Amino acid sequence: MKSTTLDFNWVKDVWRSVCSPKLRFFLWSTIDDALPIGKNLRKRRMVSATQCPRYNELETKIHIFFTCPFAADVWKLIPTTKEIQVDADMEFTEALIKFRGTICLPPTGIVGAILPWILWSLWTSRNKLIFENRRTTPVETATKGLCLALEWNQAQGKESKREIVPEISRDRHPRASISLTHDRTIACKTDAAWDKNRKSAGLAWNFSGPELESTIGESITQDFVALPLIAEVLAVMAALGAAKDRGFTFLNVFSDSLTLIGAINGKNQRKELIGIITDIRSISTDFTNLSFSFFSRSKNSLSDSLAKTALRGSVSTPVMG
Secondary structure (H helix, E strand, C coil), rough: HHHHCCCCCHHHHHHHHHHHHCHHHHHHHCCCCCCCHHHHHHEEEEEEEEEECCCCCCHHHHHHHCCCCCHHHHHHHEECCCCCCCCCCCCCHHHHHHCCCCCCCCCCCCCCHHHHHHHHHHHHHHHHHHCCCCCCHHHHHHHHHHHHHHEEEHHHHHHHHHCCCCCCCCCHHHHHHHHHHHCCCCCEEEEEEEEEECCCCEEEEEEEEEECCCCEEEEEEEECCCCHHHHHHHHHHHHHHHHHCCCCCEEEEEEEEEEHHHHHCCCCCHHHHHHHHHHHHHHHHHHCCEEEECHHHCCHHHHHHCCCCHHHHHHHCCCCC
């Protein structure tokens, strides 16, 4: 079991997982014990809600997502290429490793990993029961996860067809290659809004460049963010994932956090950022050209607005928890 745990790779199993940026952050939050499940609440001495809302057992990551009878019934409905056995004493990262390469059988139309989507559907089903007293059946939960995965897969297919660009010339004229590289470079502007009381953050980014018909703006929300600087680096990480999904290989990333850009470029060190900056540097190998630059907040109005809007929306409709 220990050797299997050692095989876990943050980049391969989380940050490069074939799913939406929101679900990559969901996986990260789950592994990092950031979700408000029973076992984590007990660690924080919040002992009022530690049991599974459906069965009288301590709510752990493995229980809620795999071994709970409700979760087990959901997984039975997922037409995967192989049946995965997850035991109660297994580490969550071991379960992720077991699901490597597990996809849905035809004719679902789902290509790529199914695990994140079903985990997310189980999580939202659990939250509806706790916060809204709404019960969903295993069939409804399984169907929701499959539909989300299919919708995202179809969206990626449309994006890839729309955004195909010619390959860089491999001729012997350096100036021609430099010119094409410049034309294909996408500017990515990131920002984050942070709520000190709720420890929540709105993460936003936008893409612009000659190859795009118009500016693309996106945002997600993230709970359990301890510091505004952490929110800024999470926004960069989410933006890189979104850029990878869209097939962008030439990227200039901009942030109005001078401290963050200095840390990414190795000009200063912040211990609270070491782990995730290591992940950023690992993901950077997916890009042909990638740079990180500081720019003033006045030039970042779109991402600033998107981040604040996402954070305000999370008050009534939390994304995680």
